[in-house]
Amino acid sequence: MSFRTTRAVAAFAGAALLMGGLAACSSERTDDGGTDAGGEAAASDTLVGIAMPTKSLERWNKDGSNLESLLQDAGYETNLQYADNKVDQQITQLQNMINADADILVVASIDGTALGPVLADAKSKDITVIAYDRLINETPDVDYYATFDNYQVGQEQGKFIEETLGLADGEGPYNLEPFAGSPDDNNAKFFFSGAWDVLLPYVESGQLVVPSGKSPVDNEAWQSIGILGWGSDDAQAEMETRLNSFYAGGETVDVVLSPNDSLALGIAQALEAAGYTPGEDWPVLTGQDGDQANVNNMLADKQSMTVWKDTRTLAAQVAKMIDQIVAGETVEVNDEETYDNGVKTVPTYLLPPKVVTKDTVQADLVDSGFYDAADLDL
Ligand code: BGC
Numbered sequence: 001m002s003f004r005t006t007r008a009v010a011a012f013a014g015a016a017l018l019m020g021g022l023a024a025c026s027s028e029r030t031d032d033g034g035t036d037a038g039g040e041a042a043a044s045d046t047l048v049g050i051a052m053p054t055k056s057l058e059r060w061n062k063d064g065s066n067l068e069s070l071l072q073d074a075g076y077e078t079n080l081q082y083a084d085n086k087v088d089q090q091i092t093q094l095q096n097m098i099n100a101d102a103d104i105l106v107v108a109s110i111d112g113t114a115l116g117p118v119l120a121d122a123k124s125k126d127i128t129v130i131a132y133d134r135l136i137n138e139t140p141d142v143d144y145y146a147t148f149d150n151y152q153v154g155q156e157q158g159k160f161i162e163e164t165l166g167l168a169d170g171e172g173p174y175n176l177e178p179f180a181g182s183p184d185d186n187n188a189k190f191f192f193s194g195a196w197d198v199l200l201p202y203v204e205s206g207q208l209v210v211p212s213g214k215s216p217v218d219n220e221a222w223q224s225i226g227i228l229g230w231g232s233d234d235a236q237a238e239m240e241t242r243l244n245s246f247y248a249g250g251e252t253v254d255v256v257l258s259p260n261d262s263l264a265l266g267i268a269q270a271l272e273a274a275g276y277t278p279g280e281d282w283p284v285l286t287g288q289d290g291d292q293a294n295v296n297n298m299l300a301d302k303q304s305m306t307v308w309k310d311t312r313t314l315a316a317q318v319a320k321m322i323d324q325i326v327a328g329e330t331v332e333v334n335d336e337e338t339y340d341n342g343v344k345t346v347p348t349y350l351l352p353p354k355v356v357t358k359d360t361v362q363a364d365l366v367d368s369g370f371y372d373a374a375d376l377d378l
Contacts, residue, residue, distance in 0.1 A: 016195040043075035044322045044327050049097030050078060050132075051107045057230070057262055058291040059311060060108065063133070066315035074319065084228055086113045094118045098125060105324055108132040112186040112341075115139065130318060130323050135186040139343045144331055145339050145348040146318050147310045150187045150356050152196020154259070156307045157286040161255055162198055162285050164304065170209030174254040177242055178215065179267070181234060181259045183226040189260040191288070192222035196260065199257065208255075211246040227263055236266030243274045252276075255284040261294040261306055263287075268302045278302050290356055290365060296377045298358045308364060317349050 008182040021131045048071055060082065068080045079097055083090035087110050095118055097105060105127055109115055112134055119129055119141035129136070131145040161167070165174055176199070181188030196219050202208040203215055214225050227234050235258070247253060255269075258264040264287035276282050278301035287294050290308035324331045333347040340346075354363045362378065366369045 006368045024285060026262040041332055042090055043071075043323075043326065044077070044321075045104045046357065047077040047097075047100065048322060049082040049094070049100075049102040049105045051090055051093055051097070051105065052082045053090070053108050053111075053134075054304065055082045057289075058293075059289045059309070061220055061259075062311045063108065066312050067132075067318060070319040071322065072133050072234045072316050074323070074376060075377070076322070076367065083110060083347055087112055087114045090117050091115065095121070098122050098127065103324060104128045104130065106130045106132045106318055106322075108139065109136050109150065111136050115186070116141070119271075131346065132323060132337070133187070133314065135339050137186055137345060138343060140343045142341065142344075142346055144176070144188065144321055144333065145346040146189070146314060146321060147348065147350060148314065148353045149350045150190035151194040151338075153288055153309075153353050154375060155189040155198060156194075156353065157191075157257060157259070157288070158195035158198025159297070159304075160286060160305050160355060161257065161284055164277075165255060167202045168183070170207070171206045172202065173209045174207065176203070176208040176210050176215075176248075176255045176257065177212060177239070177249060177281070178210065178217075178252050178257040179259060179263050179264045180222045180226045182228050182230045184228070187228070188226060188259065189219070189222055192216075193219040194284075195257055195259070196222070211253075212242040212249060213246075214345040230260065230262050232262050232266035232269075235263035235264070239267045239270035240273065243270060245369075252281055253283050258286050258288075260288040261291040261303075264299070264303050265291075265293055266304075268297055272302070290352075290369065290370070292375055295356075295365060295371070298356075299361060299377050301358070305355055305357050307351050307353045308370075309351075310368070310370060312370070317351060321349070 052060045052069055054060055062182050064080050071078050083092040083093055090110050098121055105122055115136050116139040119139050122129055125139040129142045131142050133147050135145055136142045165171055175253050180192045216222050216224055256267050258267055264285055284304045287303055287306040290306045292305055294306055321331050335348040335350050339348045366373050
């Protein structure tokens with residue numbers, strides 16, 4: 001019996017219980033697929049569709065394969081798809097999963113505002129939807145959200161810059177070039193706000209100077225410096241333009257706020273091409289994810305830090321949510337306030353990200369088994 005059939009039986013049994021005046025026995029999840037009346041659905045009868053944005057970024061490959069193997073090991077059926085960062089492709093993939101009678105959809109969206117109609121169809125078929133890493137906006141049809149604390153990611157980047165440059169001690173002025181993530185990614189505004197809440201006061205005091213003028217006046221203006229699609233090439237081109245246009249007279253850039261590793265990779269290439277030397281005049285450069293190429297750049301003094309997201313813990317948390325949904329248990333969340341998607345506040349499980357620097361690569365990334373030493377230029 002599939003999870004869908006089991007749910008129908010459970011709903012019927014739940015109704016019978018209610019009619020019998022035993023409502024207090026029912027679980028809290030009957031609304032979206034719980035099987036509280038003794039009809040526990042089996043993992044092997046449950047199809048989980050996993051929609052990832054792209055294979056072109058290392059983290060999503062790890063996310064997809066971690067989650068898929070955890071679920072398969074637990075006996076679930078899975079359907080994992082990557083959408084080449086194309087919104088229409090992701091919508092088609094989701095529609096195919098719905099047509100294949102998926103019971104649960106796990107979605108790392110490309111454009112968080114574009115999935116309303118396809119998720120309405122999912123909801124009409126009683127499918128539970130979990131937003132993975134990125135919130136899905138402007139729809140009531142998302143049930144849960146699991147992610148790393150996105151605001152904290154930005155805070156860690158801002159605080160790293162503050163401490164490394166001694167800004168709290170009054171040091172400066174330093175030349176800063178800030179970047180932000182993809183304007184269609186809901187996470188990007190949290191990353192930027194977290195960092196800008198630390199750095200903007202120093203811009204206003206003149207301790208940080210932005211020669212390019214690409215300095216958002218407030219958190220809301222972050223999209224003006226966003227790199228659509230998070231592409232390394234686009235970040236490289238933007239950094240080259242800034243260096244050529246605003247640093248031609250011998251000025252040097254001291255610090256670059258990069259929201260993630262894919263942008264940091266392109267920015268590092270632009271710096272290298274412009275003649276900056278690692279370990280000498282190379283600017284402070286932030287990142288996020290702990291991608292292999294960026295870890296190697298940290299080891300080579302071409303990137304100062306990364307905010308590591310251990311994708312294994314996110315996959316494990318989502319697998320736990322799925323177990324709880326299928327068992328009809330209350331789904332564990334730890335934030336029911338922050339993630340308003342424009343229609344509802346989505347119950348969320350937030351995981352803590354961690355700052356990794358050159359000095360902690362071995363302890364954090366190798367000793368934990370995230371990378372083999374042989375993968376890195378240690
Ligand atoms: C993720 C980041 C990632 C970025 C680009 C964001 O939504 O949270 O970890 O670097 O997308 O893929």
